[in-house]
Every structure is written in C-alpha cells, then in structure tokens.
Amino acid sequence: MTEILLPLISLLLATLRMATPMIFASMGGLLSERAGVVNIALEGFMLVGAFTAAVIAFYTHSAWLAAFVALGVGAFVGALYALFVIEFKGDQIVTGTAINILTVGAMPFFTKILFNSTGSTPSIPLEDRFNFEPIVLALLLVASLTYWFYQTYSGLWVQFAGEHPEALASAGINVRKVRWVSVILSGGLASIGGASLSTFLASSYSPLMTSGRGFMALAALIFGRWKPLQTCAACLFFGLTDALQMRLQGVQVAGFEVPVQFIQILPYFVTVIAVAGFFGKSESPKALGKVYE
C-alpha cells in the first residue's frame, strides 16, 4: 500500500510546489486582463520579485519581509507598466515585451553592485526560506479573489472595465482608475510568484530563473478562460507536468535512456497544445487590449 501511496503523495506535493509561482502570477494576470489590459509583462514582474526577495531574505534573514518587499517593488513596476499603457496609450504587447527585456537586462546591474557578480545571488540558508507557506497563501489567494471578483461591487467594476468600459463609465466609475489598480495589483501578485521561486522552490536568485513561467501563467489564464478557479486548475495541471518531468528524467524506454532535454520540453509542449485551443475555444474579455480614451 505505502509503495503506491508515498510516490503519489510526493507527486501531489511536488505539483503544488511547482504550481505555486504560476498561481500567483496567473491571478495577477487575471486581474489585469479582466480589467482590459493585456499583460505579457508577467515574466518580468516575476523576475523582479525573485531578485528582490532573494536579496532581502539574504540580508534580513526574513522570508516574510522578503515577500512583502517583493510585493511593493512588483507593484511599482506594475505602476510603471500602467503609466505607459493606460496614460501614454503605448501598445500593450510592445510595452510588455519592453518590461520583460528591461528586467532581464537590469538584474545583472544590481547583482554587480550588491554582490560584485553578474550571476546568481548568494544562497539563502534553509531556515530563512519558506517551507510550505506560499502554497497555502496561493490557494487562499485564489479563494478570496474568486469571492471578491464575483460577489462585490469592485469585482464587478473590474469585470466591466474589460468587458464594456463605456457601460462602467456611464455608471459613474472611473475606468482608468479601475485599470490602474488592477495592473498595480497584477505586478505585485506576479512579483510574489517570483519571490516564491527564489525563497521557496530554490535557494537563491539566478539569472532567467523564471524560465518562461510568466508566459505559462498567461497560458494558464487563457486555458482557464480568464476565470479564477479554472485558471488555478490550469496552473495545477502545468505544475503536474512539471513535477512529472522531474520524475521522468532518466527513465528508460525500450532500453534507451530518454534525453533529459526531451523530457524537460513536456510542460512547454503541453502549454502549446492547451493554448492552441484543442480543448475548446476561449473567449477573451471584449475590451482586452483596447485603449480607453
């Protein structure tokens, strides 16, 4: 009995661990996109969060403080994005890409100043890292976001900002304000996702450590049809493929050892299939990506 149960439980836990950063990021993406702002900058926000949290945890020995500061810095970068796309009406895809490239380029600059290296930050001791807390936080976030989204007035405002901004405006609500708040929160949440990478899954920040998780969070969002619970489920599914990928390394098929690189493709391959619409068409919010004058 235990021979089957133990690997299953460990697979389940690994799934939850791998999904956690993506859940944070995809909930951030959900907020921004449901409010009508395309957010491909999630990857950049995550990277900022991962770096900030690693630095703060290293200096202060507090993972909680690290997560908190990462939230703030992520929100700041989110505000930067909001400024460019909402106020200056920049193209959302181009601006988002710019933020992604900017963060990749800026990180070595800071590591050089702080640690005189352009690579990873110093390792954070085990006792200063999270053990399981981010998983609980992520699931709590999904639950509270779901409630807030569907059961409160401001939740309705966010939905209308992305579906029919003119209707929202004619109800006397400031559409731009709603979008600003959503994008700032989006940056903060994705950044916490990044923090959970460097202070929970790994023990330091290393360059490009997000390895496309921001984009996978975006894919989960599309796969989950921009709905919180379904998006969370999509994240768990991607987490499962990630966990399986680790288990399958070194597996032999008909006497051949499957190359590690091939197995590592698995989560990304599944993402492509999922987003390509093999599981039914996904309807995006009507005003997604449209500038509100």
Add this chain to the structure above:
Amino acid sequence: MTPTPAVEFVGVHKAFGEFHAAEDLHFKIAEGCIHAIVGENGAGKSTSMKLLFGFYRPDKGHIKVRGAVAKFQSPADAMTCGIGMVHQHFMLAETHSALDNILLFEKNTSAFQKLNRKEHKERLQNLAAEYQFHIDWDSPIGQLSVGTQQRIELLKILSQNSKIIILDEPTAVLTPLEIVDLFRNLQKLKKEGRTIIIITHKLKEVMNNADSVTVLRGGRVVANSSIHQTSIEQLAEHMVGRKLKNLDSHPRLKVSDQKSILKISRLNVQNKFSALKNLSLELKSGEILGIAGVEGNGQDELIQSLLSPRSLKLKGQIEINSISSVRLSTARIRSLGFSAFPEDRLRYGVLTSRPAYENFILGYQRSREYSQFGFLRFKNIFKKTAAAMESFDIRPRQIEKSVGSMSGGNQQKLVVARELQTNPQIILAAKPTRGVDIGAVEFIHEQLLNSRNSGAAVLLVSSELEELMTLADRILVLFKGQLVAEFDRKNGYNEIAIGSAMGGHT
C-alpha cells in the same frame, strides 16, 4: 403662466475642432410628453442629447433641467439629476447577466460591499412585472433578443426612477412587433408623468407617437412644433431643406421579355450562428425582389452565397444566366454582370483613406478602360470619376478627396455610381440606404427604379418595411433561414402582415 419645461436649451453651442455640431440651439421640452428630435445624420441630434446627458459640455449657452441650469460633468451627474439614456448601442456587457448589468448602476455603493443579488432581483422582478416585462435575469445578455435587451436598458433607467428618459434611435434594431410594444411602453411611462425624448429619423413613428417635435439641420434648429400642427411631408422638407419627390408615382415600366436571370434552388447553408434552409427563389429581369427580414435571419448567408460562394459550405444550386455560380470566384461572378452594394460599406464597400477616384474603379481596375499593360490609365479614371460625381451629385466634387471625409450619403452614392457604371444585369442591394440621409435615400431609390425600368434585376435585402414597400415588385420574408411568406405588389402590400411575417407569425 406656462409650466416650467422639463428641459430647455438656451443658445447652446458645441464645436469639435472646425466642425460646429450644434449652433445656437433654442428649444423647450414640456414635462410629461413624448418629444422627438429628428434630423439627418450629422444634423446634431445625438450631439444635443449627449450635451443634455453630460457626455459633452456646451461651449456657449446652457441647458436648464426643470428650470435650473444644469452643469453636468459626466453622465453620472445627469443620472443623479433624474435623466436616463438608452443608447443606440446598448451599454450592456454580453457575457454578464441582466441582473449584474443593472447592479452596476446601483447608487451609494462602496467598493467592497457585497452584491446583494437576491434582494435586488426581487425588487427588479417587481418592477418588471409593473410593465409586464418578462426577463430572464440570470442568462448572459448575449443570449437574449435585442428587444429584451432594450427592455433591460429601460428597466435600468426606471430602477433609478429617472424622470427624463432619452432614447437614441430606439427602433433601428427592433422587429415591427417589438416597435409597437416599445411605443406602448413609452406611452405608459408618459402617463406616469415622465418625459420621453426620442432621437430618430423615422418620421412615421414621430407622427404616430410623439406629442411634439424639434427638427435639426446642420447643427441648427429649423423647426419646433406640436405634432398636430405638422405633417410627414413638412417634417421631411425641414430635414432635407427642400421638397421630396413621391416615388410611389415614379413610373414602373412593364419590361417586355422578362426572363429569369437568377435562380436559386434548394440552397442550404450552415454557418456559425444562423443558416439557410431549402431556400429557392427566382429573380426576373425588370423586377425588384425584396427580401424582408430582421437582421440575423440568414441575410448575410444569402448575400455571401451569391457573392463569394466558395467561402461557405453550401448545398443546392445557384444559377446566374443559366451558369452555375457555386464554384466560381467572386471576380468571375461579378464579370457575369453581377453588381453589389454591400451592407457594411465601410468594411466591404470603400477604402476610407483612399481618394474617390481609386474607390470608383475598385473591382474594375483590371478593365481595359482603366488599365493597360499593368499600368493605370489615370486620364480615363479621372475623367470617368469626375463625370460620375457630376451625374450622381456626389459632394464635395473633388476626385482626390478621401472617401472617409465624405458623409455617409455621399459615400454610398459613390458606391452606387461605381456599381452601376457597367450597366449590370443583376444588382444586389443590401440595405442600400443604411446610415444615409433622406436626400440620398431618395436619389438611390430613384436609381434602383431606373435600373429596373431599363431591364436590370434587383435583389433588395432590407429590414426597412417602408423601403421595401416603396421599391419592391415582390417581397419575400426571410425568417430563421427560410422564406416564410410572399407578398405581391399587385395585391397591395399589407404592412402589418409583412411585419408579423418578419417576426415569424404567418
């Protein structure tokens, strides 16, 4: 002493850049009546109402609401003051329920307050019952009929207890029966003491339902009158600025050898939303065949299967002059003497950023007349375009002018001129007068009748009963992809019978 009017415009000006949308507007709307604002496109109807509703602020002058000068900064301010507006394009999110769409407009709510759906649903159900509205509160709006959506918009306003209700072109998207229903409801609201303002260009509706009317032209008020002191002819004259011809007396020649020129037999099309089922019809030269129907009953599929059959999965046969066209390309079909005025001219009819002369040869650019050895023959093109602009009275008369800067009527006249230049045998006119001013409507109708008289066959697809009854020799009614009724001019048209057939009651 006269009672204080509900709304009064006092010397209101509004300009957008160089364009004066409203100039020195003076008029009063009495409390508790139905008041119509009529005028052509761009006459300032919508602008004046958007000024009243707080979308815009007047540059000069002011608007009084119940005697007090209104200084609205936004529509929300106007709503607080008891003014509601049903927009032409409804302010409803299609993915959300009717309930959520109305809850959005609840006053005095704070951001994190819980949506009390149950309580509000009960309240709204009671309100709806008062007006005998049957509304499905929980389905997404997109699944409800346009008429129901409009009733939801009305309830939105009524739940705020607005005393002044503005409706922008409320009948444009409704079936004839829904229109009757709407006006019955408006009469009821009037009896409750509310003031109703409707923006429209349908004069018959004005005469039948309104108490008073203001006519705008070119941003100015040209007439203010009570409904008893005016007539359709007079209103039309005010709108256009000249007398209109009566097309009913336009000669209808009997074309001697009427041969069948377009034959559709057992056409079946399955599309994403609607479909055509076993549709058969025959179009003869020298006749105008009207296809009546409310939008979305298969018109688009019918038009598409005639013009670009390859883009559809269709079964059945279409013959143009005994040549089967279901496998042919659009260019080939057009070369068979087939011309079309597309319904959505901005998308399918013209290139708005290109000059008039390029638009005039669009689709005919390969003809010998306009090109030789792969080079355009500009001299010819310019000459022909200038001549067409003269004979079709297209303004401004500048062949270099971009089409986007012309009015809707002139754009459409250019399309008509282009499509008629080859003397086609079949003319497909899909809503040829949509968004076109009355002067141009009259002109386009006249052109269609002339083409008919000279032996062309016209397939007129429209949802405007008046247009169909004025022009068509026969009317077929399309409902849910099937032809459900046929009416013949010889027996006299019965407006009510056609209207009910369009709503599926035969």
